[in-house]
Each structure stands twice: as structure tokens, then as C-alpha cells.
Amino acid sequence: MARFLLRRVALGVVVLWVVATLVFVLYFVAPHDPARLIAGRQATAQTLADVKRRLGLDRPVLSQYGSYLWRLLHGNLGYSFVNQEPVTSIIKRDLPVTASVAFGGAILWLVIGVLSGVLAATRPRSIADRTTTALALFFYSMPTFLLGELLLLGLFFRLHLAGVDFFPGGGYVGITTSPVEWARHMILPWITIALVTAATYSRLTRGAMLDVLGEDYIRTARAKGLRERRVVYRHGLRSALTPVVTQFGIDLGTLLGGIIVTEDVFSLPGLGQQIVNSITRQDLPVIIGLVILASAFIVVANIAVDAVYAVLDPRVRLS
Amino acid sequence: MTQRLAIDVAVGDGLGPVGPAKRPIEGRSPWRLAFERLRHDRVAIASSVVIVIIALMAIFAPVVAHLVGHGPNDQYRTTGLSPEGIPVGPNLRFLLGTDELGRDVMVRVFYGARISLLVGVVASSLAVSVGVVIGLMAGYFGRVVDTVLTRLMDVNLSLPYLVFAIALISVVGPSLLISIVVIAFFSFASVGRIVRGQVLSIKEKEYVEAARSLGASDVRIMFVDILPNVLAPVIVYLTLLIPLSIVFEATLSFLGLGVVPPTPSWGGMLASSIDYYQVAWWYVVFPGLGLLVTTLSFNLLGDSVRDAFDPRYNRFFGTTE
Numbered sequence: 001m002a003r004f005l006l007r008r009v010a011l012g013v014v015v016l017w018v019v020a021t022l023v024f025v026l027y028f029v030a031p032h033d034p035a036r037l038i039a040g041r042q043a044t045a046q047t048l049a050d051v052k053r054r055l056g057l058d059r060p061v062l063s064q065y066g067s068y069l070w071r072l073l074h075g076n077l078g079y080s081f082v083n084q085e086p087v088t089s090i091i092k093r094d095l096p097v098t099a100s101v102a103f104g105g106a107i108l109w110l111v112i113g114v115l116s117g118v119l120a121a122t123r124p125r126s127i128a129d130r131t132t133t134a135l136a137l138f139f140y141s142m143p144t145f146l147l148g149e150l151l152l153l154g155l156f157f158r159l160h161l162a163g164v165d166f167f168p169g170g171g172y173v174g175i176t177t178s179p180v181e182w183a184r185h186m187i188l189p190w191i192t193i194a195l196v197t198a199a200t201y202s203r204l205t206r207g208a209m210l211d212v213l214g215e216d217y218i219r220t221a222r223a224k225g226l227r228e229r230r231v232v233y234r235h236g237l238r239s240a241l242t243p244v245v246t247q248f249g250i251d252l253g254t255l256l257g258g259i260i261v262t263e264d265v266f267s268l269p270g271l272g273q274q275i276v277n278s279i280t281r282q283d284l285p286v287i288i289g290l291v292i293l294a295s296a297f298i299v300v301a302n303i304a305v306d307a308v309y310a311v312l313d314p315r316v317r318l319s
Numbered sequence: 320m321t322q323r324l325a326i327d328v329a330v331g332d333g334l335g336p337v338g339p340a341k342r343p344i345e346g347r348s349p350w351r352l353a354f355e356r357l358r359h360d361r362v363a364i365a366s367s368v369v370i371v372i373i374a375l376m377a378i379f380a381p382v383v384a385h386l387v388g389h390g391p392n393d394q395y396r397t398t399g400l401s402p403e404g405i406p407v408g409p410n411l412r413f414l415l416g417t418d419e420l421g422r423d424v425m426v427r428v429f430y431g432a433r434i435s436l437l438v439g440v441v442a443s444s445l446a447v448s449v450g451v452v453i454g455l456m457a458g459y460f461g462r463v464v465d466t467v468l469t470r471l472m473d474v475n476l477s478l479p480y481l482v483f484a485i486a487l488i489s490v491v492g493p494s495l496l497i498s499i500v501v502i503a504f505f506s507f508a509s510v511g512r513i514v515r516g517q518v519l520s521i522k523e524k525e526y527v528e529a530a531r532s533l534g535a536s537d538v539r540i541m542f543v544d545i546l547p548n549v550l551a552p553v554i555v556y557l558t559l560l561i562p563l564s565i566v567f568e569a570t571l572s573f574l575g576l577g578v579v580p581p582t583p584s585w586g587g588m589l590a591s592s593i594d595y596y597q598v599a600w601w602y603v604v605f606p607g608l609g610l611l612v613t614t615l616s617f618n619l620l621g622d623s624v625r626d627a628f629d630p631r632y633n634r635f636f637g638t639t640e
Contacts, residue, residue, distance in 0.1 A: 141614040143566045257481030279489040291486045294479040
């Protein structure tokens with residue numbers, strides 16, 4: 001177990017190093033001169049040279065790469081080209097929004113996916129099963145931003161016209177300001193993220209459950225006289241969850257992509273919105289800082305997923 | 320003579336009794352069998368028809384533009400916008416309404432199909448070709464080559480792809496070509512892993528050994544002897560990758576990182592429609608419908624293709640029965 005996790009951590013470190021290096025290369029293939037972006041169009045040659053020296057751009061590439069990695073190791077992600085704000089403080093400010101979208105969305109997505117999968121698997125070939133399969137394929141084909149827009153059009157705007165103002169048309173309210181308002185503003189973004197991704201999980205859980213429910217130990221559990229609910233959820237679902245957990249680790253990148261798009265659609269001032277705005281402003285340090293943060297998140301979350309995996313499935317621990 | 324042959328086949332297959340056969344039994348290739356199964360799959364037929372229709376939309380977009388007399392980028396500021404400057408809804412002149420610049424939404428939806436199909440098919444094919452070559456090399460050569468290539472694919476798969484795509488495109492600038500390259504770059508690794516896994520078992524087969532003992536080169540063994548035997552899962556993956564690539568392209572265009580305006584694309588149209596959804600539902604609904612119908616059809620077709628190549632896999636009732 002320890003060796004298994006240690007190997008995963010080592011791979012994670014390699015991934016992060018590759019990401020950091022790729023991103024460093026981006027700085028140099030960029031057609032825009034960072035010094036000119038900071039100094040502005042009207043800058044004199046002298047100002048430009050000063051900015052270059054301050055950024056260390058006049059030093060050899062390898063030495064710049066070294067100090068770049070050194071700064072990263074100390075948690076320094078650089079400063080925004082636009083207003084010189086440290087990237088870390090931008091992250092600190094916008095992270096709560098993104099975390100709200102991510103956690104709520106991911107929980108809802110797992111609950112919907114797993115429950116509908118179990119429902120379909122316990123009643124194979126029923127109407128409920130066919131409906132779930134059809135809906136799963138429908139939402140699987142649905143681009144996140146399209147679902148977001150359709151929800152805005154249908155659940156916010158049409159209801160608003162009809163006099164029902166339950167769903168807000170976007171924006172964010174801090175959880176500390178008002179937990180109820182926070183949740184109300186989060187519902188549509190959560191649904192958007194959850195439905196698009198839950199589809200895969202529904203089909204995955206259904207397949208795994210069908211396989212598991214045919215096993216001998218399930219028959220034993222039933223023969224012992226256990227209640228059907230206990231058989232399905234305690235005995236069946238536990239081992240059916242293994243492929244689901246694996247897939248969850250793979251889909252974290254998709255989750256981040258979904259968050260960027262969802263924040264854009266619902267105008268939530270999170271990190272996703274920040275990165276989209278930074279594209280138009282050509283604010284390279286912010287973009288790069290967020291790429292590194294996202295990769296770090298994926299790496300750490302994947303190690304966590306592997307640990308959960310080992311808890312769920314004893315065979316992983318033994319090998 | 321034909322009859323004798325047919326009987327021989329029957330014996331060889333262990334099918335049917337040995338005796339004068341009524342009609343010759345054909346040996347059908349797995350490809351032929353898969354095609355036969357597809358031909359009898361109603362979902363496959365229906366989704367193929369829809370895909371053909373969308374392809375025709377894309378091909379004949381200029382004809383449609385000519386028929387209605389509106390170019391994809393022509394702005395009708397007097398007829399296509401209300402006096403307040405708001406897009407006008409579907410009417411006889413603009414069958415699917417207009418957008419915020421008074422352009423014909425229908426013509427632009429037709430043209431948008433070109434981008435989606437082009438990027439979807441080209442990016443997926445590129446990803447699959449690269450994935451096949453890398454997977455073949457990793458599986459066939461093994462050892463260091465395998466370790467290096469597999470690790471590279473692992474790293475590639477664990478990158479947060481959209482975030483990375485954003486960083487890359489914001490540096491080099493958006494274009495159609497960049498979209499295709501980026502989509503292919505973030506899709507090839509899964510194909511590579513599938514192919515590698517298959518090659519690992521196939522390369523131990525006797526016929527590969529036979530080819531080698533006849534003096535066949537590595538390249539010949541990889542592409543002539545092994546490749547045809549891994550094509551089935553690759554084709555299944557290709558059909559399922561196309562809708563993913565279409566969504567990827569639409570997402571890039573939605574974020575302003577795909578095709579450059581004013582070229583019409585479904586993702587780009589949906590991006591600008593978000594400021595107008597309260598006054599122009601048609602501006603959201605029609606490009607959205609185009610996108611959804613396309614991805615849905617490809618996914619349905621992909622499921623059918625998988626069923627056809629692997630009849631044990633049942634799309635409705637469990638993984639393998």
C-alpha cells in the first residue's frame with residue numbers, strides 16, 4: 001500500500017515538473033515580448049531594458065529556468081502583467097467561488113450518476129432502465145455550455161417571465177454572506193456540471209452493478225435473508241464502485257474544463273472566469289499560474305482517488 | 320468443384336453434417352459480419368442518415384446561401400434588426416431569425432456545420448493515426464521504447480486538457496489549424512494505450528513469429544501483420560472520438576479560442592447568443608440544436624459500431640454477457 005502510493009506520488013511529481021517546464025517554454029514561444037506588455041506601447045528603449053532586467057529576461061535561458069523553478073517551489077506564481085497583483089492573491093480571492101462550483105457539482109454528479117445507475121441495474125429492461133439509458137446518452141452528447149444556456153433560457157428567463165423568480169440569472173453570493181442565497185445561486189451551475197458528467201457514471205455503475213449482482217456472494221447474501229436494499233447497496237454497490245472511482249480520477253480534468261465554461265455562462269467570478277478574461281488581456285502569468293494550479297489539483301486529487309480505491313478494494317492494497 | 324469446396328469449408332468449421340451441401344457456405348470475414356450487423360441495426364441506419372443530412376447541409380451551405388440570397392457574413396441592419404437594434408425572430412425572410420448584427424441565423428447554422436464536421440473528423444483521424452503509430456511502437460518494441468512512450472501518454476492523460484489548451488492557444492493565437500492540432504494532441508493518448516494493450520498480446524502470436532522467420536522487417540510486421548488485427552477497436556474509438564472532438568471545438572470557439580470571427584461556427588454563435596438569449600431564443604436554440612443533433616448521432620452510431628464489432632457487448636444490457 002505504502003509503496004503503491006509512493007509510486008503514485010513520484011509520478012505526480014514528474015507530471016508537475018513536465019507541466020512547469022512546458023509552461024516555461026510557452027513564455028518563450030509567445031510572440032509577445034513580456035517586457036513590452038508590461039512597459040506598454042509607448043515605452044522608450046531605456047524603460048524596456050529596465051523592465052527586462054527587473055524580470056531577469058536579460059539572463060541566459062537556463063538561469064531563468066532555474067530561478068523560475070525555485071520560485072515555484074516557494075509557492076511564488078509571479079505577478080499579473082495587467083496590475084502587478086500577485087497571482088497567488090488572485091487565486092486566494094477567486095478560489096471560494098470555484099471550489100463552491102466544483103464540490104457541489106461533483107457531489108451532485110456522483111449522486112445522480114450512481115443512483116440512476118443502480119436504479120437501472122436493479123430493474124434491467126424496465127422502462128426506468130431504458131429511460132435512464134436514453135437520458136444518459138442525451139446528456140453525454142450535450143456540450144456543457146449549451147446545457148448552461150438552455151437552463152438559463154428555460155429555468156431562469158421563462159420562469160422569470162411567468163412570475164417565478166426562484167432561479168437567479170447568474171452571479172455569486174458568498175457562503176458566509178448568506179448560505180441560502182449561496183445555494184440558490186449555485187443550483188443551476190451545479191445541475192449544469194452534474195448532468196453532463198453524470199451520464200457516463202450512470203452507464204458505468206449500471207454495467208458494473210449488473211456484473212456484480214450476478215455473483216455468487218450476492219446469492220449468498222440473499223439466501224441469508226438479508227433485505228434487498230442491504231444486498232444492493234452494502235454488498236453490491238461497494239464492489240461496483242471500483243470502476244466508478246477510477247473513472248472519477250480520470251474525469252477531474254473534464255470537471256475543471258466544465259467549471260471554466262460554467263463560470264463563463266453563469267458569470268461567476270471564479271478562477272475559470274479569471275482565466276478566460278486573462279486570455280483577452282494576454283495576461284500570461286495569470287494563465288500560467290492557473291495552469292500550474294489546475295495540474296497540481298489534478299495530481300493531488302488523483303493520489304487521493306487512488307487511496308480511496310485502495311480502501312474500497314482490498315486487492316489493490318495486497319498487490 | 321464448387322460443391323466440393325463448400326463441403327470442405329463446412330468440415331473445417333465443424334459446422335453442419337458432411338454431405339452434399341445444398342448451397343455453398345461462404346467464409347465471411349469479421350468485417351463483413353460487422354457490416355451485416357450494422358446494416359440490420361435500425362439505430363445505426365437512422366443515425367447514419369442524420370449524419371449524411373448534416374454533411375449535405377455543410378456541403379450545400381453556399382447553395383442555401385444563394386437560394387435565400389443572404390451570405391453567411393452579410394449584415395442586414397435594416398431588415399434583419401428591429402428599429403431598437405434587436406435581432407428579429409423567424410419570419411419568411413429570415414427562416415430561423417437573425418443575430419445581433421442582422422445576419423441570417425439559418426445560413427450561419429448551415430455554414431457552422433462545415434467547421435464542426437471538418438474539425439471533428441480531421442482532428443479525430445489525426446489523433447487516431449498518431450495514437451496507432453505510437454501504440455504500435457510502444458507495444459511492439461517494448462523495453463525502453465515502451466516505458467518512455469507509456470509514461471509520456473500517462474502524463475498527457477493527466478493534464479487538465481482544457482486549461483492547457485487555453486494556455487497554449489492564448490499564446491500562439493487561435494485558428495482552425497491550431498484547434499485541430501490541440502484537439503488531436505489531447506486525444507491521441509487514449510488510442511495509443513488501447514493499441515499498445517492489443518499489440519502486446521498479438522505480437523506473441525505464431526503468425527507474427529512466422530513473418531519474422533521469413534525475414535519480414537519490423538515495419539512490415541507492425542503495419543502488415545499486426546495493424547489489421549487492432550483495427551476493430553480503433554474504428555470503434557474513432558467513431559466515438561468524433562463527437563468528443565466536435566464538442567471540444569465548439570467549447571474552444573465558445574471561449575473565443577476556436578475559429579476566428581466572422582467565420583460562422585456553432586460554438587461561436589452560442590457564445591455571442593448568451594448576451595441575447597432574453598430577446599432572441601432562436602439565436603440559442605438553432606445552433607444548439609445543430610450541435611446536439613450532430614454529437615448525439617455520432618454517439619449513437621459509435622455505440623452501434625461497437626456492438627457490431629463486439630456482439631458480446633450489449634449497449635442496453637450490461638457490459639459483456
